[in-house]
Amino acid sequence: MSANIVSETLPVNQEHALFLFQEMLRIRRFEEKAAEMYSLQKIHGFLHLYIGEEATGVGAMQAFTPDDAIVATYREHGHALARGMQAPVLMAEMFGKATGCSHGHGGSMHFFDASRRFYGGYAIVGGGLPIAVGLALADKMQGRKRVTACFFGDGAVAEGEFHESMNLAALWKLPVAFLCENNLYAMGTALVRHQSQTNISLKARAYNMESGAVDGMDVLAVEAAAKRAAEFVRSGNGPFLLELQTYRFRAHSMADPDLYRTKEEIEEWKKRDPIPLFKFRLQEWGYLNESDMVRIESEISAEIEEAVRFAEISPEEPIEDLLKDVSTQVKP
Amino acid sequence: MTYREAVRAALRKALRGDPRVFLMGEDVGRYGGAFAVSHGLLGEFGPERIRDTPLSESVFVGAGIGAALGGMRPIVEIMTVNFSMLAMDQILNNAATLRHMSGGQFSVPLVVRIATGGGRQMAAQHSNSLEVWYAHIPGIKVLTPATVTDAYGMLLGAIPEPDPVFIFEHATLYPLEGDVDETAKIADINRAAVRRAGRDVSLITYGGTLGKTLQAAELLAAESIDAEVIDLRSLRPLDTAAILDSVAKTHRAVIVDEGWKTGSFAGEVSAQIMELGFDDLDAPVARVCSAEVPMPYAKHLETAALPQVEGIVNAARNMVPRHG
Numbered sequence: 001m002s003a004n005i006v007s008e009t010l011p012v013n014q015e016h017a018l019f020l021f022q023e024m025l026r027i028r029r030f031e032e033k034a035a036e037m038y039s040l041q042k043i044h045g046f047l048h049l050y051i052g053e054e055a056t057g058v059g060a061m062q063a064f065t066p067d068d069a070i071v072a073t074y075r076e077h078g079h080a081l082a083r084g085m086q087a088p089v090l091m092a093e094m095f096g097k098a099t100g101c102s103h104g105h106g107g108s109m110h111f112f113d114a115s116r117r118f119y120g121g122y123a124i125v126g127g128g129l130p131i132a133v134g135l136a137l138a139d140k141m142q143g144r145k146r147v148t149a150c151f152f153g154d155g156a157v158a159e160g161e162f163h164e165s166m167n168l169a170a171l172w173k174l175p176v177a178f179l180c181e182n183n184l185y186a187m188g189t190a191l192v193r194h195q196s197q198t199n200i201s202l203k204a205r206a207y208n209m210e211s212g213a214v215d216g217m218d219v220l221a222v223e224a225a226a227k228r229a230a231e232f233v234r235s236g237n238g239p240f241l242l243e244l245q246t247y248r249f250r251a252h253s254m255a256d257p258d259l260y261r262t263k264e265e266i267e268e269w270k271k272r273d274p275i276p277l278f279k280f281r282l283q284e285w286g287y288l289n290e291s292d293m294v295r296i297e298s299e300i301s302a303e304i305e306e307a308v309r310f311a312e313i314s315p316e317e318p319i320e321d322l323l324k325d326v327s328t329q330v331k332p
Numbered sequence: 333m334t335y336r337e338a339v340r341a342a343l344r345k346a347l348r349g350d351p352r353v354f355l356m357g358e359d360v361g362r363y364g365g366a367f368a369v370s371h372g373l374l375g376e377f378g379p380e381r382i383r384d385t386p387l388s389e390s391v392f393v394g395a396g397i398g399a400a401l402g403g404m405r406p407i408v409e410i411m412t413v414n415f416s417m418l419a420m421d422q423i424l425n426n427a428a429t430l431r432h433m434s435g436g437q438f439s440v441p442l443v444v445r446i447a448t449g450g451g452r453q454m455a456a457q458h459s460n461s462l463e464v465w466y467a468h469i470p471g472i473k474v475l476t477p478a479t480v481t482d483a484y485g486m487l488l489g490a491i492p493e494p495d496p497v498f499i500f501e502h503a504t505l506y507p508l509e510g511d512v513d514e515t516a517k518i519a520d521i522n523r524a525a526v527r528r529a530g531r532d533v534s535l536i537t538y539g540g541t542l543g544k545t546l547q548a549a550e551l552l553a554a555e556s557i558d559a560e561v562i563d564l565r566s567l568r569p570l571d572t573a574a575i576l577d578s579v580a581k582t583h584r585a586v587i588v589d590e591g592w593k594t595g596s597f598a599g600e601v602s603a604q605i606m607e608l609g610f611d612d613l614d615a616p617v618a619r620v621c622s623a624e625v626p627m628p629y630a631k632h633l634e635t636a637a638l639p640q641v642e643g644i645v646n647a648a649r650n651m652v653p654r655h656g
Contacts, residue, residue, distance in 0.1 A: 103435030112434035130391040134398015164391035325436035328494035
């Protein structure tokens with residue numbers, strides 16, 4: 001299936017379809033709120049929004065069990081929520097509070113959750129890939145049938161760490177699902193301006209690795225493709241590279257004036273917004289009516305308001321603890 | 333046994349003692365290690381635990397970090413400190429940060445062994461002493477075993493550490509002969525050692541320059557200058573108390589360090605003495621470091637670029653008042 005677009009989807013029941021829809025909508029609303037909090041200067045530093053890419057994270061995450069490991073990027077709010085991390089601890093992290101998922105040490109780019117095997121947001125492009133290779137190596141050496149899901153963007157494909165990681169994972173047949181969220185821009189540099197070969201999934205061939213590509217705006221297609229990739233990896237066949245073709249509707253970060261692409265291009269992609277697209281299908285199938293929609297929006301809104309409230313009232317980490325987690329505190 | 337054999341003995345003991353321990357790096361298996369440190373281990377432990385890697389420093393160091401997160405106890409060998417620059421992203425941005433950045437949720441019990449230093453006519457890309465770059469980074473430990481006993485004991489001491497430990501093995505030390513007590517308890521890896529007691533001047537060094545410094549102390553003794561030699565052993569954490577204790581006794585300090593003088597670890601030691609032991613000093617602190625030049629190949633030039641016994645003797649002699 002190397003370099004073919006996977007378009008078929010699994011049969012989907014109403015409950016699961018609504019779950020996927022709510023997951024995507026939750027991420028969208030969470031990030032809209034995060035942008036608002038950034039404007040209100042409650043959130044500082046970098047804030048990279050995932051808006052437009054929700055189908056990739058939500059669809060892909062369905063392929064992984066709680067025993068599997070997740071390695072993500074600095075644009076990881078969606079992955080964290082889809083992995084089951086709760087909105088309040090994520091919002092608190094971005095507010096820099098002690099109750100945040102990383103005690104306020106990481107902020108937006110560095111969410112971690114050991115209990116969910118969420119090994120973090122990595123803010124050096126490509127820097128998470130070697131970590132994923134190592135997690136998979138540990139599983140293989142210990143005979144565990146786990147998969148490590150490694151998310152990264154098209155920008156990472158230009159990094160040496162991508163190529164080193166692809167080679168080693170394939171050479172040692174390690175259980176890594178490499179999930180490239182290709183949003184067509186490495187920060188502001190378009191794919192055609194940074195890659196000699198723009199077909200990313202094709203790159204796997206150089207490493208004797210299986211690969212595929214999928215429409216990343218179609219949550220069901222992503223789910224189906226990710227499940228096949230994960231099963232391939234889980235069965236001991238070695239790694240798999242899955243390219244998820246997507247687009248980010250917002251700027252690279254809140255600091256980005258978005259001068260490198262046209263409004264027309266963005267508007268064109270917004271016609272394929274994964275959330276209205278899927279909503280339309282759900283309505284077509286009779287899975288969702290307007291009153292369901294009102295209820296879902298209001299539940300999500302309540303969850304996010306609670307997240308903001310929690311973040312607001314949470315204490316800051318005491319300055320006395322500044323150095324606490326630099327090294328492990330060894331008990332005498 | 334030699335320093336090389338001592339490292340190998342420690343590796344063997346660690347591999348036998350804990351099934352989570354494995355060694356990975358370039359040519360550690362079939363080749364037996366670029367410095368023959370791991371010679372024979374492949375036959376004893378097999379290719380799963382003695383892993384030859386591609387020439388991919390970034391991914392095999394990063395995979396060491398990931399494997400440590402995944403419950404293993406990896407030992408990664410990097411052939412020279414110059415090659416370790418290719419893995420600096422993983423070292424600085426991941427190994428050193430993960431614990432703090434995750435709010436204490438993750439730790440990285442990784443040991444990385446790196447050959448370092450000049451003196452073998454390996455020229456500008458294989459001869460540096462960049463320990464100070466590592467010692468700059470909070471979140472990791474930086475060890476510099478200078479004796480055969482420490483080559484053995486400090487590696488074994490590093491294995492149970494919950495956080496990343498970087499061990500710098502000066503490449504000229506591998507043939508060094510010495511005794512190792514393999515039954516001794518695990519070495520304290522955080523403390524400096526007094527290698528020669530003295531009253532007149534403290535010669536403070538680590539790693540590959542310990543031998544030259546001890547030779548210098550002997551020459552100084554012939555001139556009735558009684559030098560104390562401190563082997564730092566660990567650059568991070570730094571045993572500041574041991575340095576200050578020695579300076580409180582001798583009132584003079586010469587720091588010997590194979591790094592370039594500008595921004596050297598010797599500069600850090602000097603600053604600590606200045607900040608915390610200024611009142612004890614009878615003379616300005618002196619540094620004997622490498623010349624500010626890419627390491628030349630030709631023997632006479634390389635010798636001139638590196639700290640030598642004569643330079644150490646001169647530095648000490650210049651600060652000790654003439655007797656009689």
